[in-house]
Amino acid sequence: MSSIRHLFAAAAVTLALGVAAPQAQDLPDLAGRTIVAVTENAYVPLNFADPATGQGVGFEYDLFNEIAKRLNAKVDWQLASWDVMIQAVRDGQFEVGMDGITINDERKAQIDFSDSYLTSQQLMLVRADETRFTDAATFAPNADFLVGAQAGTTNFYVAVYNVLDGDEANPRIKLFDTFGASVSALQSGDVDTVLMDQTSANGYIGANPGAFKVVGTPLGAEDFGFILTPGSDLVAPINAALTAIKADGTMDQLQQKWFYEYNAAQ
CATH class of the missing domain: 3.40.190.10 (Periplasmic binding protein-like II)
Known part of the structure; x- marks a missing residue:
């Protein structure tokens, strides 16, 4: 912290x-x-x-x-x-x-x-017990790892262009109607990371002790x-x-x- x-x-x-x-x-x-x-x-x-x-x-x-x-x-x-x-x-x-x-x-x-x-930074929120990857570089090569996002958001575009291959139709990005739904999907294991700013990551970690953590380095500022x-x-x-x-x-x-x-x- x-x-x-x-x-x-x-x-x-x-x-x-x-x-x-x-x-x-x-x-x-x-x-x-x-x-x-x-x-x-x-x-x-x-x-x-x-x-x-x-x-x-x-x-x-x-x-x-x-x-x-x-x-x-x-x-x-x-x-x-x-x-x-x-x-x-x-x-x-x-x-x-x-x-x-x-x-x-x-x-x-x-x-x-x-x-x-x-001003905030984009980070990778993952489940607290995640050990399969430690940053964007180790996440990207494994086609089984999925990102949860809302279409049209900064989180979505950072996932496309800073984590994955630049394809906005990449099937590894699972779209949700709300930001909270993507975090719920992360918690239940339906996706493996959700990108979010420092503010929101801090909030979810604080509100759900032992459920989440952040991995890697910031992917940019906004x-x-x-x-x-x-x-x-x-x-x-x-x-x-x-x-x-x-x-x-x-x-x-x-x-x-x-x-x-x-x-x-x-």
């Missing part, structure tokens, strides 16, 4: 560097506007349903609620599956979307992004951003609030809550 903590500590420092915090009065005032935001509730610890209450909780919930508070806005939380989320935000059904969505050029051509609110309808007038206000949140220590506090304290409590 020490290496994971070091990674998050480094990420927190990176997020906080180089930006002076705007004063509260310098932030845009949205005059009580209601922002329609969407997530999936299937990405521990970013967004998920609290088992005790059924309410949506997680790092992204807390972060965006804090953004709205600073902008004098309210949030109308909605749910949608990952496979329709980007299109729904693009069409204006929702104003803002979040689900650990990686900022990349292909998506930038479809939607607007906020600044990055989290920046997460909120997605917005093209031309949205919310991009600049959200970025201004993010700048303040990163600079005044609030981002560090949220990371501590969800990436350390939450896992320790499981």
Whole structure:
């Protein structure tokens, strides 16, 4: 766990560097506007349903609620599956979307992004007793080893191009409707690894003691951003609030809550 903590500590420092915090009065005032935001509730610890209450909780919930508070806005939380989320935000059904969505050029051509609110790395999550392979290089040659993924996600493309042979139709990639379903398949032995960012891997390991571990080295870094309808007038206000949140220590506090304290409590 020490290496994971070091990674998050480094990420927190990176997020906080180089930006002076705007004063509260310098932030845009949205005059009580209601922002329609969407997530999936299937990405521990970013967004998920609290088992005790059924309410949506997680790092992204807390972060965006804090953004709205600073902008004098309210949030109308909605749910949608990952496979329709980007299109729904693009069409204006929702104003803002979040689900650990990686900022990349292909998506930038479809939607607007906020600044990055989290930098994470892709890792190979495996069952805790896995000994047949130790990294991507020893996984790839054995045709019997399977990867679980959601189509169109960063995890899927990293599996295709960084672990396997670049064939997006490779039958070694088993597709699932939700991220949680792919992890369940890993736990039951239906697949042999699921690729995920450091944030999520840390969450699943913490929530399921003795069930999972990470093997190999990071397969690359990715920046997460909120997605917005093209031309949205919310991009600049959200970025201004993010700048303040990163600079005044609030981002560090949220990371501590969800990436350390939450896992320790499981």
